[in-house]
Amino acid sequence: MAAEGRTAEEARYVATTPGSCELHRRAAAVMPGGTTRTTVHFQPYPLYLERGLGCRVWDVDGTERLDMLGNYTALILGHAHPAVVAAVTAQVERGTSFAAATAAEVELAEELVGRVRSVERVRFTNSGTEATMYAMRLARTFTGRPRLARVEGGYHGTHDLAQVSTHPDLATAGPAARPVAEADSPGIPRWVVHDTVVVPFNDPEGAVRILREHAHDVAGVIVEPVLGVGGTIPAEPGFLEALRAVTAELGMLLIFDEVISFRVDRGGAQALYGVEPDLTTLGKIIGGGLPVAAFGGRAEVMSCLDPERERSLPQGGTFNGHPLGMRAGLAQLRELTPSVFRELGERGEWLRGRLRETFAGRGIAAQITGLASLLNIHFTAVRVRDHRTMRAASEPMKRDLFLGLLNRGVLIAPRGMLAISTPVGYGELSGVVAAVEDVVVEHAAAWRRLQSAQGA
Ligand SMILES: Cc1ncc(COP(=O)(O)O)c(C=O)c1O
Known part of the structure; x- marks a missing residue:
C-alpha cells in the first residue's frame, strides 16, 4: 500500500x-x-x-x-508447554512416522471417546478440512442421500463442499430466513452449490422449515455449536435442540463441527448444550499444536469405514495418526x-x-x-x-x-x-x-x- x-x-x-x-x-x-x-x-x-x-x-x-x-x-496451554515438549521430544527420538499403526493413535482415540459421549468411534485426519470432508462423505454413504445442509456463515474448512455460504454476498444471498447457497470462491463446481442446502443460524423455525422441504434428499446437517470463523457466536437455547429433533425425525445425520468449540468444555460444546449429534468433527486443541484433527460418532455410522466391510469408505492419508501429533495431543488433553x-x-x-x-x-x-x-x-x-x-x-x-x-x-x-x-x-x-x-x-x-x- x-x-x-x-x-x-x-x-x-x-x-x-x-x-x-x-x-x-x-x-x-x-x-x-x-x-x-x-x-x-x-x-x-x-x-x-x-x-x-x-x-x-x-x-x-x-x-x-x-x-x-x-x-x-x-x-x-500456550506455546511450548513442558508436557507437550517432553512428549514430542520423546517421540522424535523413537522415529517420526511409520507405515504401520502405533499405540499413540489408540491412546488418543481412547481419550477422545472417553471425553465425548456421542463419539463411540473415531478416525484421525491431518486437518479440520479433511475431518469435515470425511464426515460429509460419511453422511452421504450412510444415508444414501446426495445433499448436505449447513448454516449460513458457518465455517468448515476449505474443501469444495465446505466453501459454500460462509461469507455470502448479501445482495444476492436471498432473505435471512431462506438463504440462497453461494460459492465462496472461484473453482467451486456448480453441483456442489446445487447439492448444498443453506439454513439460517439461530432461527429454529426457519431451519426446520427448510429441512422439511428436503426431507428425502439431505444426508446430514453440519453446524458449529458456536460459530467460530463466522464471529464466535454461540447457538441460542433451542436451536441445536430443534436441529437434533428434526434430523432424527427425517433420517438425516446431525454433525457438530467442534474443531474450535471443543475448547469450551471437557466434552465439547455438546456437553455444555446437552445435545448429542450423530457425528462430531474435532481439530485444533486435540493435536497439541501439531496438525491433527478427527471425525467420530455413533459406532453404527462409523462402521461404514471398517475395511473389513464390503464397499467400505476408504480413508487413506500418509500422515493419519501421526505419532508426533498423537503424542502432543494426548499430552495437551491430559492437562485439560x-x-x-x-x-x-x-x-x-x-x-x-x-x-x-x-x-x-x-x-x-x-x-x-x-x-x-x-x-x-x-x-x-x-x-x-x-x-x-x-x-x-x-x-x-x-x-x-x-x-x-x-x-x-x-x-x-x-x-x-x-x-x-x-x-x-x-x-x-x-x-x-x-x-x-x-x-x-x-x-x-x-x-x-x-x-x-x-x-x-
Ligand atoms: C469449525 C471449523 N471447522 C473446520 C476448520 C478447518 O480446519 P483446518 O484449518 O485444520 O483445516 C476450521 C478452521 O478454522 C474451523 O474453525
Whole structure:
C-alpha cells in the first residue's frame, strides 16, 4: 500500500516491523501474495513470528507480544508447554512416522471417546478440512442421500463442499430466513452449490422449515455449536435442540463441527448444550499444536469405514495418526481437567464484561460475543446472533483495533477474535483491557463519527 494512504496504526506497524517487511518481500517472490495461509495474511504485510513461550510470542525483530489467539484457538496451554515438549521430544527420538499403526493413535482415540459421549468411534485426519470432508462423505454413504445442509456463515474448512455460504454476498444471498447457497470462491463446481442446502443460524423455525422441504434428499446437517470463523457466536437455547429433533425425525445425520468449540468444555460444546449429534468433527486443541484433527460418532455410522466391510469408505492419508501429533495431543488433553475449563470460562466471562464496560464508557457501540474462553469484538449496536447481524459491524474499526492492539503488544485475530489460553491470567487480561482502552481513546472521535454516519 502506498505510504501516503496508510492509517496511523499501519504507519506505526511498518515502522516497528522491518524484519517482517523484509521476509514478506522475499516471500512475495516465491509464494502468491507472499503467503501460504490466507488467515495470517493482512495488509500491509503479515507479522512473522520467531518463537513462543507460554502466552508470549516474539517476532523476527525481537518484539514481544501477548498472544491472545494461540494459533487460532489451538494452543489452549500456550506455546511450548513442558508436557507437550517432553512428549514430542520423546517421540522424535523413537522415529517420526511409520507405515504401520502405533499405540499413540489408540491412546488418543481412547481419550477422545472417553471425553465425548456421542463419539463411540473415531478416525484421525491431518486437518479440520479433511475431518469435515470425511464426515460429509460419511453422511452421504450412510444415508444414501446426495445433499448436505449447513448454516449460513458457518465455517468448515476449505474443501469444495465446505466453501459454500460462509461469507455470502448479501445482495444476492436471498432473505435471512431462506438463504440462497453461494460459492465462496472461484473453482467451486456448480453441483456442489446445487447439492448444498443453506439454513439460517439461530432461527429454529426457519431451519426446520427448510429441512422439511428436503426431507428425502439431505444426508446430514453440519453446524458449529458456536460459530467460530463466522464471529464466535454461540447457538441460542433451542436451536441445536430443534436441529437434533428434526434430523432424527427425517433420517438425516446431525454433525457438530467442534474443531474450535471443543475448547469450551471437557466434552465439547455438546456437553455444555446437552445435545448429542450423530457425528462430531474435532481439530485444533486435540493435536497439541501439531496438525491433527478427527471425525467420530455413533459406532453404527462409523462402521461404514471398517475395511473389513464390503464397499467400505476408504480413508487413506500418509500422515493419519501421526505419532508426533498423537503424542502432543494426548499430552495437551491430559492437562485439560474440568477445573481448567471452569477457570478458562471464568476468565472469558470476566474479559467479556470488562470489554463491554470499556466500549460503553467511551460511547462506542460494540458487541462482545463468545462462550467460555472464546470471544469476539463486533463494532455494531445490533445484537450479533447470526451471520447477517455480524455483517452490520464496522470493518474499518475492526482493522484499527487489530493493528492498534498489535502495535500495543497484543496479538488477536484480524476479525476481532480472542482465545484465552491457560497461561493468560488476570494480570494479562487486565493488560488486554488497558491496551483496548488505549486504542479506543486514540480512535474514539473518529470511530464515533463513523458509527453515527452508519447509524450504528
Ligand atoms: C469449525 C471449523 N471447522 C473446520 C476448520 C478447518 O480446519 P483446518 O484449518 O485444520 O483445516 C476450521 C478452521 O478454522 C474451523 O474453525
